[in-house]
Amino acid sequence: MNRFLFVAAENDGITKCKAGGMADVVRDVPREISERGDEVHVVVPSYSRLHQGGRLRAKLNMLLRGNEYTAELYEVVPKKEFKNIRHYVVHHPEIQGGEIGHIYHDDPKEPFYTDNIKFTIFCTAVAEAIKQDAFGELDIVHLHDWHTSMLLFLKTYHPEYKSLKKMRYVYTIHNLAIQGIRPFANNYSSLANWFPNVPFDPKPLMDYRYHDCINLMAVGIRLADAVHTVSPTYKDDVLKPSNPPEFIGGEGLEKDLRAADNEGRLFGILNGSNYKNIRVAKKGKIYRNIVRALFSWLQDESKKYKADFLAHTGEKIMDYVDNRPEFIVASVARLTEQKFYFFKRSPEALVSILKILQKVNGVFILLGTGDPEYEKLFREISYQHKNFIFTNGQSEDLIDSLYLETNLYFMPSLFEPCGISQMLAMRNGNPCLVHETGGLKDTVEHLRTGFSFTGNTYDEKIENMVEAFELALRIYLTDKKQWKAIQANAKKMRFTWKKSVDQYYRNLYAISA
Known part of the structure; x- marks a missing residue:
């Protein structure tokens, strides 16, 4: 049996945790994996609401900003029960829901300021949960968009989380345009503020335009074992530079994506759609x-x-x-x-x-x-x-x-x-x-x-x-x-998850069928 952990900002497998298409993927792929007899754990932030009624599974003590933080890992009831799938949320008072889908914050004056704080706490709590074996033994950690790539920073540089290096890490890009760019230092929502005692090499983390900033989308592309775009043509598109509005391509990260492609780490696999367990609607309404x-x-x-x-x-x-x-x-x-x-x-x-x-x-x-x-x-x-x-x-x-x-x-x-x-x-x-x-x-x-x-x-x-x-x-x-x-x-037309997940196993997870 293979054991997976899905880490994401959204999961439509549980109630009121959806703002976009990522939530559908994080709902459906684990269901397809479970049908193959493999085990999946799915964890998202609680946003100060989703833990209510859940079962406390672990207290997660971690060092952030030079202070001890304690987050809580809850197992929660899904919309539908599936064998071999368990759903979790991480609760901490600073992990608040925003105005976008009650998930993301809109910080027009300082982009990603609030979201980076909550996803930094979330990712560190997930790293601590993995270290404590709160999800049991894991083989593959599947990360989704910039909100989760801090886990790659932690397993690469943080001395407390060296044990995380033994798993395979897959990184899925849902929206390349939203990159999670924050300063390295001199800001409350900066890398040095949250990890003042963690030595790191800025080069693999750096944004090309702002050399004093980390680009968390780039971190996912550079440090994951496999990188995934959610369609084959989009993979072709992102290898080329953007020329808006005529063409939207790599959004400044085409160099990293070409490197991942040349290293055999980049795969374009079309998302599937759900053709069973469909919410039935009546015509004429x-x-x-x-x-x-x-x-x-x-x-x-x-x-x-x-x-x-x-x-x-x-x-x-x-x-x-x-x-x-x-x-x-x-x-x-x-x-x-x-x-x-x-x-x-x-x-x-x-x-x-x-x-x-x-x-x-x-x-x-x-x-x-x-x-x-x-x-x-x-x-x-x-x-x-x-x-x-x-x-x-x-x-x-x-x-x-x-x-x-x-x-x-x-x-x-x-x-x-x-x-x-x-x-x-x-x-x-x-x-x-x-x-x-x-x-x-x-x-x-x-x-x-x-x-x-x-x-x-x-x-x-x-x-x-x-x-x-x-x-x-x-x-x-x-x-x-x-x-x-x-x-x-x-x-x-049938864009089935079975066909897509077959390719996931072969290319992303490096598991022979």
Whole structure:
């Protein structure tokens, strides 16, 4: 039996611990591993809430800032029980949940300041738990994004954690753009403040742009035994330098990624999607679920500032209850530059799409929260265009309805390491319109399973995006046979975790099947 420890910031295997696609991966991969008879432990921060009702497994005493810190390791009840999987959270008063998904903090004045503090405490507590054998004997430690790469620093340089060197370390990159850059010294949220007595070589830790800073994403790439991007095309992309907005690639770390590739440590393996134990939704509930979500958000104190807008959205929806639209376009995503840069930079492109939809009694439904600039932009467009329905919040029931009842799922990501939304839409037989980048290129084939656009320049991409949308709508209206074939092909696609985890075992874990 092989024994794994998954260390991450998110885990949708437990309740209320999800902000993005990482949580789906950390939920699903252990389930696939457990089916092979291997043992998996999954640990995330408690964020001062997830430990409640859990069972205390260990007190973790560690030296930080020259002081003794005590964290607590709790075993918690998962959403679903699976043989050979155990879920844990680390609790400490300084590991607080932030405003993004009740997980991450947004520190615009000093990026990563608060998150680095809590993930430093978390990683040190996990190192102490491994040292104490709190998870039992381990063979492989699988780390996810910069939040967990401090473990690699600890096992490499910290004299207390030399015993951690005997395991194999795998590092998965979910979002290369977010790198966890902090000063080496002279700051409360710095490496020297938390580990004043640990000698280290700054070169393997250093950020290329800021030589007085550690780059925790780079630490993961440089020090792990295997490095993993979540799609094959994204692996190809990150080996090249970025040239935004025409191309998003290695984000300044392409030199490290090329070195990992040359050393045989870098692998591009597509994420899977879940095709069993699916949360079942009923068709025909989309408008009811929008109204229910709106009433729920209106009662939320934190959303009072946009109460007028939510009421405006409710009024628009009531018009569509009796006059059902002929065509529904939908997007579900956090409102970030990655997901909607094209619309922010060229709102006239979105307006063109809305005008095309208006001619056929079509609507565009966008669900999401995120960057205040993006929220403001989409609220303004909603006030100006009746057929743009901006559901500015989060609702699992409504998300299910959108994936189920959409005619065309729209995903114009500037870059996409893998993407899960297109897989969920295709699972329901809904064609997607995507930017031909990263995992979207690996999963959607133009005119066979969906629609895609690209271009050599930004302007070309915007022009081709609108043309691809017009093409999709034209096929829907005038060639039902071709549309149904694209739907059927989309529904047949299977991006299974079994296939992906087969490659994990062979390449990432170096375990022969």
